[in-house]
Amino acid sequence: MSDENLTSAPLPMSLLPDSAEVGERGELRIGGLAIDELAAEYGTPLFIYDEDHLRSRCREAVTALGEGTAYASKAFLCVAMARLVNEEGLHIDVASHGELHTAIVGEVPGPNIVLHGNNKSDSELSLARSYGVGRVVVDSFDELDRLRSMHQKDGIVTPVLLRITPGVEAHTHKFISTGQNDSKFGFGLESGAALEAVEQCRQNPGVELFGVHYHIGSQVFRVDSFARALDVVARFFEPLELSELSVGGGLGVAYTESQSAPSITEWGEMLRGACESLGVKARVSAEPGRSIAAQAAITVYSIGTIKELPGIRTYVAVDGGFVDNARPMLYGSEYTTFAPSRIEESRVVKARVVGQHCESSDVIVQEATLPEGLAVGDLIATPVTGAYGYSMASSYNRMPRPAVLFVSKGSARTVIRRESVEDLMALDVQ
Numbered sequence: 001m002s003d004e005n006l007t008s009a010p011l012p013m014s015l016l017p018d019s020a021e022v023g024e025r026g027e028l029r030i031g032g033l034a035i036d037e038l039a040a041e042y043g044t045p046l047f048i049y050d051e052d053h054l055r056s057r058c059r060e061a062v063t064a065l066g067e068g069t070a071y072a073s074k075a076f077l078c079v080a081m082a083r084l085v086n087e088e089g090l091h092i093d094v095a096s097h098g099e100l101h102t103a104i105v106g107e108v109p110g111p112n113i114v115l116h117g118n119n120k121s122d123s124e125l126s127l128a129r130s131y132g133v134g135r136v137v138v139d140s141f142d143e144l145d146r147l148r149s150m151h152q153k154d155g156i157v158t159p160v161l162l163r164i165t166p167g168v169e170a171h172t173h174k175f176i177s178t179g180q181n182d183s184k185f186g187f188g189l190e191s192g193a194a195l196e197a198v199e200q201c202r203q204n205p206g207v208e209l210f211g212v213h214y215h216i217g218s219q220v221f222r223v224d225s226f227a228r229a230l231d232v233v234a235r236f237f238e239p240l241e242l243s244e245l246s247v248g249g250g251l252g253v254a255y256t257e258s259q260s261a262p263s264i265t266e267w268g269e270m271l272r273g274a275c276e277s278l279g280v281k282a283r284v285s286a287e288p289g290r291s292i293a294a295q296a297a298i299t300v301y302s303i304g305t306i307k308e309l310p311g312i313r314t315y316v317a318v319d320g321g322f323v324d325n326a327r328p329m330l331y332g333s334e335y336t337t338f339a340p341s342r343i344e345e346s347r348v349v350k351a352r353v354v355g356q357h358c359e360s361s362d363v364i365v366q367e368a369t370l371p372e373g374l375a376v377g378d379l380i381a382t383p384v385t386g387a388y389g390y391s392m393a394s395s396y397n398r399m400p401r402p403a404v405l406f407v408s409k410g411s412a413r414t415v416i417r418r419e420s421v422e423d424l425m426a427l428d429v430q
């Protein structure tokens with residue numbers, strides 16, 4: 001965030017989960033619980049999800065994006081999340097053995113699972129096929145060959161979608177842009193690979209082709225990017241007379257006070273309108289990830305060190321870092337911060353919020369504003385950390401990963417317990 005965009009105003013409630021409210025002490029409460037009390041009980045760093053917010057976004061997605069819409073579980077997954085998504089009527093998109101296994105343990109029925117991956121292993125495909133997943137999204141000719149060989153051995157016909165790359169550049173960071181021609185994902189439209197893949201599917205007894213999938217990228221704010229991609233794909237798709245079209249995920253969310261994003265409902269209206277005008281008759285579905293989970297959570301940290309560099313800046317170091325939020329380091333993503341015990345106060349002190357790892361790039365908020373007088377031991381938090389936060393967490397420097405709570409209507413439950421040093425040591429062969 002540039003300096004002129006920095007605000008000293010209190011954090012806007014719009015960046016917080018739906019149930020956020022201010023308590024009598026001026027403290028932030030989510031799900032009816034005081035954040036500072038949760039931090040005292042469960043320790044920091046701590047991810048706190050508003051369970052009702054998650055449920056409400058899932059329901060909004062089912063209504064707005066249609067039957068077969070799948071939550072992109074890479075945004076955030078654990079067994080409790082898989083169960084929640086399933087209870088709210090969304091399907092689930094998984095992209096690895098671990099995500100698939102989690103969905104299975106969460107008792108998501110096979111037909112409601114979509115398996116992705118540009119390099120699926122035989123064991124991932126075998127597990128998916130034996131569990132009866134609803135769709136495998138095929139990404140390469142090698143994968144089609146593999147499904148043919150598997151069918152020769154076990155007779156199982158795999159229901160598939162083909163992932164295509166429409167050659168449309170999304171307006172987003174290049175690392176999360178996936179729909180362009182030069183991509184490791186899918187079959188290119190322009191090169192003719194997509195049409196060749198459709199023809200191969202029709203000759204392949206190991207697969208039943210239901211439709212086409214594409215995903216142009218993530219954190220896309222401009223609905224015209226989605227509309228352009230749909231326009232290109234519809235021209236290819238309509239003559240094929242297939243029954244399903246999945247437009248992937250990618251709807252952006254606001255992380256800071258200077259950003260704003262369309263809602264899931266608005267995204268759905270745009271997609272429906274565009275499909276109507278393009279004459280798309282197939283079942284259209286999507287795969288929202290970030291827009292379901294991001295604003296549902298905050299991450300709470302404790303301040304460990306405050307370092308004033310006169311004439312340069314103030315560094316506020318917390319007990320987490322890029323291991324629990326890799327996005328600033330990976331994509332230069334912007335975040336904002338606040339003090340959960342003093343949520344209504346102006347944030348007049350400029351600082352850089354950093355983690356505790358041995359990397360200078362371990363920065364959580366480059367240009368933060370905080371209330372005056374914060375001291376070592378106080379809490380600060382970052383909002384909008386529910387997507388691609390915990391799911392990208394690592395244990396660099398052998399730092400155990402944080403705990404994750406779901407809160408709702410006055411009660412909290414641990415859905416992922418805090419990692420311990422013993423957990424880390426469990427893999428070492430001594």
Ligand SMILES: Cc1ncc(COP(=O)(O)O)c(C=O)c1O
Binds near residue numbers: 075217218291387
């Ligand atoms: C195939 C696919 N679908 C859906 C998503 C979810 O995107 P988002 O979380 O931006 O909605 C992704 C994200 O990378 C993806 O690769």
